[in-house]
Amino acid sequence: MEDSLDKIDYKLLRLLQQDGRMSNAELADKVNISPATCHRRLDRLFKSDAIQSVRAIVAPNKVDLSSLVIVGVVLDRSTPESFAEFEQAIVTMPVIIDCQLVAGEFDYFLRIRVKDMADFNQLHASQLLSLPGVRQIRTFFVMKEVVDNGTLAF
Known part of the structure; x- marks a missing residue:
């Protein structure tokens, strides 16, 4: 199987990053190839792991996980x-x-979604502090997400 990507593959990948629900027919039309060829190319992109998965991006505030916390972790040993x-x-x-x-x-840096600061405090006390080998944890509460789940630029 050919692993190198061409201009059409890159265009397909860019389009799918923008809208993962785009149909095969729409994709084929936008890159100017037949639907059958588009399907074969997408199949190859999946099989080669150029496309690792397709999933929904859920709005955190809609599922009561609106607080984003970044945690810096220092281990006690570097082995x-x-x-x-x-x-x-x-x-x-x-x-x-x-x-x-x-x-x-x-x-390590960890990204964690929680309901609020109290939710994080409970997680911190019950799970994070007891992680194996942890010497230090520094917590950063995100005040504003400027770019989140950005697309890869290629």
Whole structure:
């Protein structure tokens, strides 16, 4: 299977990032190819993991999760075992919407959606402080989301 992407593939990806509900016929029309060719290309993009999934972006305030919190985590040891143990615990917590291993002052950044500050305080006391290997946690409450779930620019 050919893994390189061409101009049409990139255009399809950009269009789907803008509107994941666009039909195959609409996509085909916008990139000037037949619906059958479009379907084959999309199938190839899924199989090659260029498109990892298609899902709805839910408005957090509509499901009572309007507070976004970013948490910087410093582990007590920088060993592969401590990183693995921390990551194994994090992936079991559905409240964590993103977790990145980073270089610099922190080891990890977590993005967490909660109802409000009281909700976060309960989570902090009951789960975050007991994560394995954690030496320090710094919390940042997001006051305004300027860009969220932006599309990839390519």
